[in-house]
Amino acid sequence: MTSIGHITITSLARNNPIASLIWGFISHWILDETLSEYKLESLKAKHLVPYILWQGIISIAFLWYTHYWWSLLGLLPDVIEGIHIAIKGIKVWNSGELLFWFHRPNNKKMWSKRFTMIVEIVLVAITILIIRR
Numbered sequence: 001m002t003s004i005g006h007i008t009i010t011s012l013a014r015n016n017p018i019a020s021l022i023w024g025f026i027s028h029w030i031l032d033e034t035l036s037e038y039k040l041e042s043l044k045a046k047h048l049v050p051y052i053l054w055q056g057i058i059s060i061a062f063l064w065y066t067h068y069w070w071s072l073l074g075l076l077p078d079v080i081e082g083i084h085i086a087i088k089g090i091k092v093w094n095s096g097e098l099l100f101w102f103h104r105p106n107n108k109k110m111w112s113k114r115f116t117m118i119v120e121i122v123l124v125a126i127t128i129l130i131i132r133r
């Protein structure tokens with residue numbers, strides 16, 4: 001899944017750092033296995049910048065609105081994976097030999113970018129309804 005998905009799910013830990021770590025890991029385990037947008041082919045250069053802007057703006061707006069800054073721990077598995085790729089080289093990405101099993105492509109169904117964005121908006125809306133109660 002995306003940074004928006006992981007941050008919103010991790011915010012269910014309600015800004016508790018330890019719970020955020022656990023929720024963050026669970027969010028990767030579940031979302032990356034089911035809502036995969038993880039293959040490099042799907043990130044064409046002309047789509048990459050608007051997509052990163054979308055992720056950044058919605059993620060920051062969500063954090064700014066909720067003030068659940070510990071939700072950023074939900075990005076930790078991807079940061080660790082990024083460090084792993086930086087150390088081992090892009091070949092581990094291309095071959096799918098990633099550190100966490102939930103990041104490995106193994107025949108996962110891919111969602112379209114548009115459908116992923118719709119799911120993200122629904123996730124944000126549901127999460128805000130839950131945490132604002």
Ligand SMILES: [Zn+2]
Nearest residue numbers: 028032077078
């Ligand atoms: Zn992940």
